[in-house]
Amino acid sequence: MKDIMTAPVVMELIRTVTNMYDHGWDERNGGNVSVMLDEAELAEYLDLTRVQRTILTGFSAPELDGRYFLVTGTGKYFKNVQYEPCRNLGIVRLRDGGTNAELLWGFSDGGKFTSEFPAHMMSHVARLSVEPQNRIVMHCHPANLLAMTYVHDLDEVKFTRTLWQMCTECIVVFPDGVNVLPWMLCGTNEIGEATAKKMETARLVVWAQHGIYGAGKDLDETFGLIETAEKAAEIYMKIAHLPRVNTITDEAMHQLEVHFGVKAREGYLE
Numbered sequence: 596m597k598d599i600m601t602a603p604v605v606m607e608l609i610r611t612v613t614n615m616y617d618h619g620w621d622e623r624n625g626g627n628v629s630v631m632l633d634e635a636e637l638a639e640y641l642d643l644t645r646v647q648r649t650i651l652t653g654f655s656a657p658e659l660d661g662r663y664f665l666v667t668g669t670g671k672y673f674k675n676v677q678y679e680p681c682r683n684l685g686i687v688r689l690r691d692g693g694t695n696a697e698l699l700w701g702f703s704d705g706g707k708f709t710s711e712f713p714a715h716m717m718s719h720v721a722r723l724s725v726e727p728q729n730r731i732v733m734h735c736h737p738a739n740l741l742a743m744t745y746v747h748d749l750d751e752v753k754f755t756r757t758l759w760q761m762c763t764e765c766i767v768v769f770p771d772g773v774n775v776l777p778w779m780l781c782g783t784n785e786i787g788e789a790t791a792k793k794m795e796t797a798r799l800v801v802w803a804q805h806g807i808y809g810a811g812k813d814l815d816e817t818f819g820l821i822e823t824a825e826k827a828a829e830i831y832m833k834i835a836h837l838p839r840v841n842t843i844t845d846e847a848m849h850q851l852e853v854h855f856g857v858k859a860r861e862g863y864l865e
C-alpha cells in the first residue's frame with residue numbers, strides 16, 4: 596500500500612489551500628474545499644474496508660452514495676493544513692443515501708468535515724448533472740468579491756456583466772457568468788440547496804456579504820476561476836468611484852467569443 600501523503604491529489608490539495616490562505620481568501624477557519632476521488636486510485640493508498648468511524652451528515656444525497664471525498668475539516672485553519680494534513684483534512688465515503696459518511700483517513704483529532712458539507716455535496720450533485728467531469732467544489736472569502744456585494748446591484752446579469760467588463764479574459768474564463776445568492780445563514784441545508792440550484796447554470800456562485808463558491812474538474816481550474824473573478828472584482832473596486840471613460844463593449848465581447856470559441860450565457864450580451 597502506498598503512503599497517502601504521496602498521493603498527488605492530497606499533495607495538490609495541500610498546495611492549493613496554502614495558496615488560498617496566502618492570497619488572503621481564507622482568514623482564520625474561513626473556506627473549505629472538497630474533491631471527489633476515484634475509488635480505484637484511492638485503493639492504492641488506503642484499505643477501503645477499514646472504516647475509522649461513521650459521521651452523520653444531516654442531509655441526503657442518494658446520487659453520491661458510495662462516492663469518496665477528500666475534504667477540509669470544520670474549524671480548521673488553511674494555514675495549518677500543510678503542517679498537519681492528517682488533522683485538518685479527511686477522506687470519507689458517503690453511505691446510506693448520503694446520510695452517513697464513513698471516515699477512512701484524517702480528522703485525527705476527532706474532528707469532522709466542514710460545516711458547509713451540505714453545500715459542497717449538493718453542489719457536486721448539481722455540477723455532475725451538467726458536467727460529468729466535475730470533481731471540485733471550493734469556497735472562500737476573497738475581499739474584493741465580498742466588497743463588491745456591498746456596493747453593486749446583486750442582479751446576476753448586471754453583476755456578471757460588470758465582472759466581464761473588468762478584464763478581457765473574464766468572459767473566456769467564465770462565459771456562464773456568476774450566479775448570486777442574497778445573504779443567507781451559512782452552514783445550513785437551506786443555503787446548500789440554494790447554492791446547488793445556482794450551480795446548475797454557472798460554476799461560480801457568490802454568497803452576498805460572505806464569499807464565493809467555485810466548481811471545476813480540477814483544483815487548478817477551480818482556483819483559477821475564483822482567482823479571475825476576484826481580479827475582476829478588484830479592478831471594479833478600484834474604479835467604481837471614478838467616472839468610467841472606457842469599457843469592454845458587447846461588440847468586443849462578441850469578438851472574444853468567436854476568437855476563443857466560447858459562448859456567453861444566453862441573453863447576457865446585446
Ligand code: 2HA
Nearest residue numbers: 624625626627711781
Ligand atoms: O468556516 O467559510 O462558510 C468556514 C466557512 C463557512
Ligand code: ZN
Nearest residue numbers: 625626735806
Ligand atoms: Zn465561508
